[in-house]
Amino acid sequence: MGGKAQDNMAEDLNWAVGGEAGDGIDSTGKIFAQALARAGRHVFTSKDFASRIRGGYTAYKIRTSVDKVQSVVDRLDILVALTQRTIDENLDELHEGSAIIYDGERSWDAEIPEEMTAVDVPLKSLAEEAGGAIMRNIVALGAACEITGFDVEYLDEALEKRFGGKGSKIVENNKEAARAGQEYVQENYDLDRLGYNIDTTDNDYVLLNGNEAIGMGALAAGCRFYAGYPITPATSIMEYLTERIEDYGGHVVQAEDELSAINMALGGARAGARAMTATSGAGIDLMTETFGLVATSETPLVIADVQRSGPSTGMPTKQEQGDLNMALYGGHGEVPRFVVAPTSITECFWKTVEAFNLAEKYQTPVFLVSDLAMSVTEQTFPPEAFDMDEVEIDRGKLVDEDEVDEWLDAQGHFRAHAVTEDGVSPRAIPGTTDAAHMSTGLEHDELGRRTEEEDERVHQVDKRNRKVETARENEDWDYREFGDPDADNLIISWGSNEGALIEALDYLKDDGIDVRVISVPYIFPRPDLTEEIEAAEETVVVECNATGQFADVIEHDVLTRVKRINKYTGVRFKADELADDISNKLAEEVPA
Amino acid sequence: MSSDVRFTDFKSDKQPTWCPGCGDFGTMNGMMKALANTGNDPDNTFVVAGIGCSGKIGTYMHSYALHGVHGRALPVGTGVKMARPDVEVMVAGGDGDGYSIGAGHFVHAVRRNVDMTYVVMDNRIYGLTKGQASPTSRSDFETSTTPEGPKQPPVNPLALALASGASFIAQSFSSDAMRHAEIVQEAIEHDGFGFVNVFSPCVTFNDVDTYDYFRDSLVDLEEEGHDPTDYEAAKEVILDADKEYQGVLYQDENSVPYHEQHGVTEDMSEIPDGAPEDAMDLVREFY
Structure with missing residues (x-):
């Protein structure tokens, strides 16, 4: 797909900063x-990181365009490298048009492939002149502005936002550091922007990640109580809410463990x-103990699982969609539940709102299943x-005092688990007379x-399950659709792969392959895809796990075989790579 | 309901299935009296129970209640109280529920100092599973799973509470109805986490820690002139392994409950019909 990548270069820039954990990579990016974003450009970010505070390679990557971007690609144009490993880790993505900004005064001898443009900037020295070595990354940002012809005043705005709370002196020093980097490149290199073009627009965009969207959705939906235990990559939901929920x-209470968190x-x-x-999954393991209680006591509760690579401690800072079976089937006995998996960052917001409504309307726990890729990606x-x-x-059916009477039995007891036609009972909260x-x-x-009386048991089991049937009838469980609705090739995905699939459509179209993409946000209940699959010649289910948990579910629903694309390297799908995978998979023999 | 609440209003019409003579009858009666005496009524009271004989208490009392999973009653009570500071929260459990499977929660509930009451029916045995050693069983107490005794010292729940930073530690005896109800009432009235370990004899499976044993050995701290606000004096009686005490062993007069420390005062059940009025500010933050 190299040709396509080159074609895109004018409008689509891939930038990264990388170094050791603790180098301030995240805040620089x-x-x-x-x-x-201030310049009215779209941004899609991703992170490479390790589960430690200091030490280990980490990078913050940005894909930016004036058009919407919603995936990473296998290409890196401008790299700020604070370590040699940053270069080595990204050799596959770097190309002959790439520029690498590094500090030649530092102790390592940068080995940069000849065909690339090496931009040696004394980051540390220039930062010290501007007021402190700590600003060396900001010097690099200034240098990057110059290389790409990006107006450094937008950087000023971002610096004001980031450092405004620390006083004007700090802001001014940082602006000076950025200019030092910009001017150094201007004076010492004649790069003519390397062909990159950073157009700006008048659009105002907000920039946020999936966990922030979940937190914001919770506040919008009236969530007032959050109990949790820190775990990567879910903690930032807790941090978001901690800062704001008291307003x-x-x-927000930090519990002693996940057993406690779900009970609180x-x-x-x-x-x-x-x-x-x-x-995350490891915490869901513990919460599963109480999950059945939540369901059988008919308590409305939203449980978010920001998936990471398992099993056990697995790869705690890596992407995976491996918890689908747990969300669907976890817990002993038969436990009614809803499982909702947002497919994008905006959907993280809307599906969180919806999860709270589903939980209360049906007095049933709702799993909100997100993943690491979405949790750390910032998008405009x-x-x-x-x-x-x-x-x-x-x-x-939250009842007030005037409605209590109609739900009392002959002895005046409130029938909190009344067997009703739709399965939903009245709900009264403490203080209701x-x-x-x-x-x-x-x-x-x-x-x-x-009770252990047979009829009562059957009535209650049926009633709880009937809530799910009622919801199945009364709510929309639609999928999202992209690409060519009449195409013979059907690609099905769940969760965060949607963005990469949408962008893969362009690559596939260039190769003459039309596909219809169905992105499924509802895992249970879920849309019936029988007609769609029967209408297609080829169906491929795409997911970030090894065994194809969603593909299994689909095969079971439709009673047919589907092809599968499974990625379990710990890294999310990239649009160009995924297009290749789809193209190859479609060419394979149909499975028996 | 109002001031005319009687303790029997907290009684459900379900007949307890505890063994005749079980200490839990007396423990529960004292809890109901203490709730009524402190001006509560069933509609503003939330009882949380765990698993075990003690866990059945939610069924036999009348109030808002949740009978949860084994060992996690304290976190549930914590959540109720945080969401609804106006509700009286009483958590009940046994020695297995509180000091074995739920020991981790006990430590943290104590130090969190949420304004609720925790009553532990301590019978030094697992009764519901028909007689195995509990964390408070004596080291030589022979049971089906410890034929020669556990051969490990029993947990001292009072000391565990003190070490965890408790603000109120008390002990009572289910059979001394008047004192037991008084002590639970003091725990309810305490500004913070009121912990009461109740000797609640198991007449079926524990032939050592019996009514007679407690009647003969119990020392009432009130009669001894013990000052519960004196930390050193409290430490002495709590660590005294030779005697069984009844009364308030320790009370921190300066206890600041969780809701005051954290400014958690609102009724969280009340929310607007849509997003909060200024909710677009949440979006604009991300410019």
């Missing part, structure tokens, strides 16, 4: 991404709050993509009291 009268959230929900916890959107006026709150009742993980009667 974020500043540049914000500068690009809305809510609270359960308590908050039973007390009437919209409550949430978030973790027009603010209207998160139009708060569109947020609807539906609290379901005459509705005091208990609930339990034991099988129970309508009043919430233990």
